Amino acid sequence: MNTSATFGVGTPSESDFRDTRDGDMSDIGLTKGHVTVGSVEIQAAKITARGVNIFYGDKQAIHDVNVDIGKNQVIAMIGPSGCGKSTFLRSLNRMNDTIDGCKIEGDIRIDGEDLYSPKLDVVELRARVGMVFQKPNPFPKSIYDNVAYGPKIHGLAETRADLDEMVEKSLRRAGLWDEVKDRLFQAGTGLSGGQQQRLCIARAIAVSPEVILMDEPCSALDPIATARIEELIEELSHNFTIAIVTHNMQQAARVSQRTAYFHLGRLIEVNPTEQVFTNPEHSLTESYITGRFG
Amino acid sequence: MANMSFENHIVKQFDGELEDIRTMLMEMGGKVEQQLKDAITSVAGVDSALAERVIERESHVDEMELDIDEACMLIIARRQPAATDLRLVMMVSKAVNDLERIGDEAKKIASHAIILAEQDVPSKGYTEVRHLGKGVSNILANALDAFARFDVEAALKTLKDDHQIDLEYKTALRELVTYMMEDPRSISRVINILWVVRSLERIGDHAKNLCEQIVFVVKGQDIRHSELRG
Numbered sequence: 001m002n003t004s005a006t007f008g009v010g011t012p013s014e015s016d017f018r019d020t021r022d023g024d025m026s027d028i029g030l031t032k033g034h035v036t037v038g039s040v041e042i043q044a045a046k047i048t049a050r051g052v053n054i055f056y057g058d059k060q061a062i063h064d065v066n067v068d069i070g071k072n073q074v075i076a077m078i079g080p081s082g083c084g085k086s087t088f089l090r091s092l093n094r095m096n097d098t099i100d101g102c103k104i105e106g107d108i109r110i111d112g113e114d115l116y117s118p119k120l121d122v123v124e125l126r127a128r129v130g131m132v133f134q135k136p137n138p139f140p141k142s143i144y145d146n147v148a149y150g151p152k153i154h155g156l157a158e159t160r161a162d163l164d165e166m167v168e169k170s171l172r173r174a175g176l177w178d179e180v181k182d183r184l185f186q187a188g189t190g191l192s193g194g195q196q197q198r199l200c201i202a203r204a205i206a207v208s209p210e211v212i213l214m215d216e217p218c219s220a221l222d223p224i225a226t227a228r229i230e231e232l233i234e235e236l237s238h239n240f241t242i243a244i245v246t247h248n249m250q251q252a253a254r255v256s257q258r259t260a261y262f263h264l265g266r267l268i269e270v271n272p273t274e275q276v277f278t279n280p281e282h283s284l285t286e287s288y289i290t291g292r293f294g
Numbered sequence: 295m296a297n298m299s300f301e302n303h304i305v306k307q308f309d310g311e312l313e314d315i316r317t318m319l320m321e322m323g324g325k326v327e328q329q330l331k332d333a334i335t336s337v338a339g340v341d342s343a344l345a346e347r348v349i350e351r352e353s354h355v356d357e358m359e360l361d362i363d364e365a366c367m368l369i370i371a372r373r374q375p376a377a378t379d380l381r382l383v384m385m386v387s388k389a390v391n392d393l394e395r396i397g398d399e400a401k402k403i404a405s406h407a408i409i410l411a412e413q414d415v416p417s418k419g420y421t422e423v424r425h426l427g428k429g430v431s432n433i434l435a436n437a438l439d440a441f442a443r444f445d446v447e448a449a450l451k452t453l454k455d456d457h458q459i460d461l462e463y464k465t466a467l468r469e470l471v472t473y474m475m476e477d478p479r480s481i482s483r484v485i486n487i488l489w490v491v492r493s494l495e496r497i498g499d500h501a502k503n504l505c506e507q508i509v510f511v512v513k514g515q516d517i518r519h520s521e522l523r524g
Contacts, residue, residue, distance in 0.1 A: 250374055277376045279514030289376040292302045 036066060037281045038271035042258075046071040046211060046241040047092060052106035054087055054096065061087045065106075065267045067260060069211075074233060074242045076252035076273065079262035080288065085245045088262065089213050092243060093129035094122055110211065127154055130204035134216040136196030138188035138203070143180050146188040146199055147171060150207040166206055174202035175232050194225020201232065205240070212236065214244040218251065230255050249289055253277045261285040298444040298512060300382060308373050315365050315386045319393070322358040323438040326393045326400070329355065330434060330497060333403035334427035337490055338420055342411040348404035355397035362390045381514060385507040389441070392500040392507075396434065399493040399500075406486045406493075418473045418480065419487035422466040423494070429459050430494045430501070437501040437508075446512050449505040456505075459498040466491050 045068035054062035062084045069075050069092075077085040087096065094115065096102040108115040115125065127150070138146050147167045150156075157163035167184070171177040176198040180191070188199050197217060204212055214233075218226040226248075233242060233255045246252050252259050252273065259276040261269045261284070269282040280286045287293055300312040329348055336345035366387040369375060375383050410417060433455050440448035470488050474481045506518050 249376065253376075278380060280377050286377045287302075290379045291304050291308065291373075293304065 034063075034266050034268070036267045036270060038269045038275075039258075040066050040068060040270055042068045042070050044071045045069060046073075046110065047243075048107075048109045048112075049088075049092075050107045052088070052091065052104065052108060054084070054091055054105075055101075055103045056099070057101040061265050062091075063265045067267055067270055069241060069243055070258065071241055072237060072239065073258065074237045074244060074256040075258045075260060075270075076256035077243065077245045077260045077262060078247075078249060078252050078288070079268075080293070081247075083262040084265040085260075085262045086215055088267075089215055089243055089245050092211070092213055093126050093131060095131065097122065127207045128209055129211040129213060130207065130209035131213045131215070132197070132200050132204055132217045135220050136193055136200050138191070138196050138199050140187065140189055142185045143171075143188045143191070143199060144184040147202050147206045150203060154207055156207060170202040170206040171199075173205055173236070174198045175228060175235075176202055192225070194221045194228060197221060197225065197229060198232065201229070201236075205236070209240065211241040211243065214242065216245055216247060219247060226251070249277075261288060263288070298378065300379065305373070308369075308379075311365070311369050311373070312375075312379060312382060315362060315369065315383065318358065318362045318365065319386050319389055320438070320442055322355065322362065322390065322393050323434075323441070325351075325355055325358065326396045327431070327434055327438065329397055329400040330403075330427075330431055333400040333407065334423065334431065334494075336404055336407040337410065337487075338424050338427070340407070340411045340416070342408050345404035345407040345411070349401050352397055352401040355394060359390050359394040363387060366390075378511065378514075381511045385511045389504050389507050392503045396497050396500045399497050403490050403493050406490050410483070410486050413483055415480075415483065417483035417487055419466075419470050419484055419491075422469055423487060423490055426459070426462055426466055426491055426494045429455075429462060430498050433459060433498055434501045437504040440505060440508050444508065444512050446509055449508040453502055453505045456498045456502040459495065463491065463495040463498075 047069040049065055049067050049069075052062055052065040053060060065088060067075075077089060079085050090096050091104055091108060092115070096104060104116060110125075110129065114120065139149065141149070144167055147170050148157075148163050151163060151166045157166055168177060168181075171180060176195060179195060180199075188196065191199060197220075201212075201217075218229050221229065230251065233244065236242060237257075244252075244255065253276075256273045258270060259273045260267055261276065261280075261282070263284050269276065269280060269285045271281060275281070276285060277289060280289065300316070301309045303309050329351060332344055332348045335341060336348060366383050369383050373379070433452055436448060436452045436455070439445070440452060467488070470484050470491065474484050503518075506516075509515060509517050
């Protein structure tokens with residue numbers, strides 16, 4: 001298991017193993033050969049996914065997903081529990097590699113480069129594609145060391161001064177600097193939940209990733225801490241490509257430019273966020289966002 | 295979406311709340327429709343008593359406006375509606391405004407009916423009022439009907455009918471101006487009729503707004519000021 005630059009591995013939830021193979025889906029208006037509606041392709045794509053199928057053992061969790069993720073844009077992935085959105089998100093930095101029996105088919109590229117090429121260095125990939133998880137998971141180290149860890153192991157800092165600067169810059173970008181600058185050498189785990197999550201974001205951006213994956217980054221936070229993270233996402237999106245999985249639909253509506261709706265392992269619709277929340281193209285998306293099933 | 299449904303939310307109260315604002319809007323529409331009919335009758339039938347009643351009942355319409363607006367605001371605050379639900383809430387809160395304005399115009403018509411009834415010499419122009427009044431009443435009825443059934447076709451047809459009303463309004467104006475030129479002593483009387491005709495035309499425009507909103511709810515397309523967006 002390689003956790004060097006990923007800072008923790010997401011544990012697949014029970015729902016990931018739910019059998020989502022072709023059951024009878026006609027009653028919900030879904031056919032086996034469902035084609036995603038909306039705008040799958042966009043200009044200036046950072047990541048392109050084509051024909052992606054993901055299996056856990058012989059259970060298929062993701063069926064033929066095609067989608068582009070735009071550079072310096074936020075894409076929100078929404079859908080009921082077990083719809084495969086987290087599974088798909090994790091495939092974008094090969095987090096699923098760490099799960100036994102997980103198999104991926106199809107083509108995922110970052111800047112045109114094959115993410116699943118045997119030649120690709122996974123450690124380097126995870127520095128380029130960082131991840132933030134549902135529960136804040138700082139290392140049991142000081143605030144400083146949490147942020148310095150990535151740059152250190154990737155050899156990004158030559159001197160102590162460089163490292164100090166990187167730590168400060170990352171904490172500033174994560175909107176945490178003012179709150180922690182006087183206690184940098186206290187334990188990161190001593191911070192509040194919202195601060196811990198921003199610390200994890202600071203840790204993720206310390207290695208200057210190109211893409212940040214966020215798997216329900218606010219679900220363990222109170223509304224004020226959530227608002228801070230959302231504000232942060234907006235700021236970060238000027239420099240980073242962000243893919244966020246969220247159960248909070250209003251959050252998706254607030255932070256993202258594009259929204260992707262997953263259902264039973266299929267990507268049902270991907271469209272500009274303002275369209276998805278005012279006039280979605282697919283009736284399943286409509287039902288979900290209006291709270292008619294979940 | 296062909297069949298509009300505002301039911302089947304996981305939260306059942308939400309179904310009820312959306313149904314409530316729909317019903318309230320229909321009720322308000324019915325009330326406003328009656329106000330318009332009575333206002334026209336009060337002019338055409340020179341019935342001051344009826345006109346008085348129209349003026350009196352106007353406050354009921356205003357009360358409904360406040361109630362519906364409040365209900366819409368609560369839905370937004372509580373439920374954060376999206377997609378069709380959101381469009382319905384937006385539509386209702388705008389339609390309420392149009393209906394309230396129609397109520398205002400009906401009240402104005404009724405006030406002119408009272409002034410006209412007080413004059414000894416009957417004014418010319420009653421034919422125009424009757425004719426235009428009938429057309430506008432029909433348009434309002436059809437618009438409300440289209441809303442009740444979320445019928446886009448009917449809404450679009452009513453939109454076209456309003457264009458006809460605008461033409462008839464212009465014709466009526468010309469007629470009224472002619473009366474005034476023929477007999478300058480009639481000017482003050484005919485001007486009252488002119489205001490009535492003007493109010494009727496405005497009511498047609500509000501009914502038109504209602505129809506545009508229906509298309510917005512059902513299709514998610516904003517067809518207002520379509521010339522701006524090509």
